[in-house]
Amino acid sequence: MQFRDLKKQYEVLKEDIDREIVEVIESSRFIGGPKVSELEKRLAEYVGVKHCITCGNGTDALLLALMAWGIGPGDAVFVPDFTFFSSGEVASTLGATPVFVDVIPETFNMDSDSLEKVVKKTLEDGKLTPKAVVAVDLFGLPADFPAIRAVADRYGLKVLEDGAQGFGGQIGDGRACSFGDIGTTSFFPAKPLGCYGDGGAVFTDDDDSAALIRSFCVHGKGEMKYDNVRIGMNSRLDSIQAGILIPKFEAFRKHEAADVNKAASQYTELLKDIVETPVVPDGFVSSWAQYTIRLNSEEERDALKIALQSREIPSMVYYPKAMHCQEAFDKESLGDGEFPVTDKLCKTVLSLPMHSYLTRDDVERVASAVREELSKLR
Numbered sequence: 001m002q003f004r005d006l007k008k009q010y011e012v013l014k015e016d017i018d019r020e021i022v023e024v025i026e027s028s029r030f031i032g033g034p035k036v037s038e039l040e041k042r043l044a045e046y047v048g049v050k051h052c053i054t055c056g057n058g059t060d061a062l063l064l065a066l067m068a069w070g071i072g073p074g075d076a077v078f079v080p081d082f083t084f085f086s087s088g089e090v091a092s093t094l095g096a097t098p099v100f101v102d103v104i105p106e107t108f109n110m111d112s113d114s115l116e117k118v119v120k121k122t123l124e125d126g127k128l129t130p131k132a133v134v135a136v137d138l139f140g141l142p143a144d145f146p147a148i149r150a151v152a153d154r155y156g157l158k159v160l161e162d163g164a165q166g167f168g169g170q171i172g173d174g175r176a177c178s179f180g181d182i183g184t185t186s187f188f189p190a191k192p193l194g195c196y197g198d199g200g201a202v203f204t205d206d207d208d209s210a211a212l213i214r215s216f217c218v219h220g221k222g223e224m225k226y227d228n229v230r231i232g233m234n235s236r237l238d239s240i241q242a243g244i245l246i247p248k249f250e251a252f253r254k255h256e257a258a259d260v261n262k263a264a265s266q267y268t269e270l271l272k273d274i275v276e277t278p279v280v281p282d283g284f285v286s287s288w289a290q291y292t293i294r295l296n297s298e299e300e301r302d303a304l305k306i307a308l309q310s311r312e313i314p315s316m317v318y319y320p321k322a323m324h325c326q327e328a329f330d331k332e333s334l335g336d337g338e339f340p341v342t343d344k345l346c347k348t349v350l351s352l353p354m355h356s357y358l359t360r361d362d363v364e365r366v367a368s369a370v371r372e373e374l375s376k377l378r
């Protein structure tokens, strides 16, 4: 069994994907061109924003958003403590300081009460200027944007939605990547919408941010290519990846997003009485980048992982190490220094095989294995 079965997906979509790749090679348009514009148009329409700007990867997408806001030294950017490294790394890349905020145990996402506490503490300390909050849609579930936006508005913070894992999620009728002033995603192969290499995108309704980002991602270009008006970077989605994403996005939109939700409901049905299953609040829809259960202790989690492995069922620990424990960050990033929820999650979470091509039998096999092994362990 595969943790995320990209091969099965390719078998289903092979004809369309192969044709797209050949078309790009035959056209000799490897960078930019009609495939990239077509993809950007379709993604912007789906997300429900004016602008989609594709770029080299999800980390660059976050970086480009912070660059558009002029984030730099002396600025505080609030980031959940339980996330992938990139969410905080990009603030440091620009000389700003990521300041970590604890999360909610049931949803794994940023806790808006902790956010407010940490913003207040930062203001009291007086060393950094609060500028922005990066709210992550962890494991596919949109962060609590209504609550986070309320705090952000009280303190004049920009909201950046890190939707690297969240593409396809919803709050009401609104789609992930549309909830921030800027939203970003990643097309890393294992993400909800992945390509066959690196790729990313930035989404916004703001014309000025969009224009700046289009310039930043091509060396700070001005009116024409050899006119450089600001310092930027080179971050582009190549045309082959755009071609691959076009049929993959159609499959995602037509059935994959629904199929993965079916698998998640089956898991929850079969597991909810023995482990803590992930909670999707009313009105929210997840795109299930991960299906993550919580166990009673670190010993139990680690033993279950080994037992599943011996039955050839892969599982992963996302994430074993909190952001506040990463050596790369300074002590200014510690905020109020209190991360009890994240500390516990790092010891007790386990992500199970999850993707749109998982069958009912696969889910049952994993769930029975979890039940049997836990009954032995407890």
Ligand SMILES: *Cc1c(COP(=O)(O)O)cnc(C)c1O
Binding pocket: 057, 058, 059, 060, 083, 084, 086, 087, 136, 162, 164, 165, 186, 187, 188, 198, 199, 200
């Ligand atoms: C994967 C990921 C990123 C970075 O995306 P890349 O395309 O790998 O650069 C950023 N944030 C989160 C939450 C991620 O999971």
